[in-house]
Amino acid sequence: MKEKSFEKKTELLEAALNEFSSRKYEDASLNNIIKSAGISKGTFYYHFKDKQEIYIYLLKSSVNVKWEFINKNIKVSSISIGGDIFEIFKLQAKIGAEFASMYPKYHNLSKMFVKEKGNKIYDIAKNVLIEDNINPLNEITEKAIKKGDFRNDLPDVFVN
Structure with a gap:
């Protein structure tokens, strides 16, 4: 039973x-998700409380x-660049582009998330991501x- 649930x-x-990854949060349909997944509403609610919870779950997963x-890729490459922060930032941008190429749905999800700026869901999700301290740029x-x-x-304030 657990395998089927997974x-x-x-x-x-x-x-x-x-x-x-193809619609803004308000335009995304829980019914479309359930239909596409081929599951019942009960199965959805077994796993997630509501649309917001699954949305934030996906954002967190994507960021992680x-x-x-x-x-992983910076550690391999940073040995050759000596660890200068500006070279690391350039390398991060290059690796970020590689990520977008390898994970286009996650990339599109993040692009759609940026379009949410000014909406309530943006602030809610941003606060959750900040609370989870997912961004290692501070380190x-x-x-x-x-x-x-x-x-x-x-x-x-300029540096941080």
Whole structure:
């Protein structure tokens, strides 16, 4: 029974990713997701409380997968660039483009999320992502400050 439940959840997440990566949150339809996944409403509600919960789950998953991909590839490449923060940022951009190519649905989800700016769901999701401290840029910036990659006369608010 658990294997079947896991299989249904995978189909549900794939259907939801398709829906949210092609439509804004308000335009995305829970009924379309359920229909595409080939599940009942009861199965949906077994896994998620509502549309918002699955949306935020997908955003968190997307961000985690992206940063895992970037960090893995940066560690391999940063040895050759010496760890300078500006070279790391350039490398992150390059690796981010590779990620978009390898994971186009996650990339499209993030593009759709940016379009939510100004909507309630944007603020809710952004706060959840910040609370989970998913963005490792703070750690990279703090290391660069300690190494002296930034001028000392720059205010902290500019650097952070």
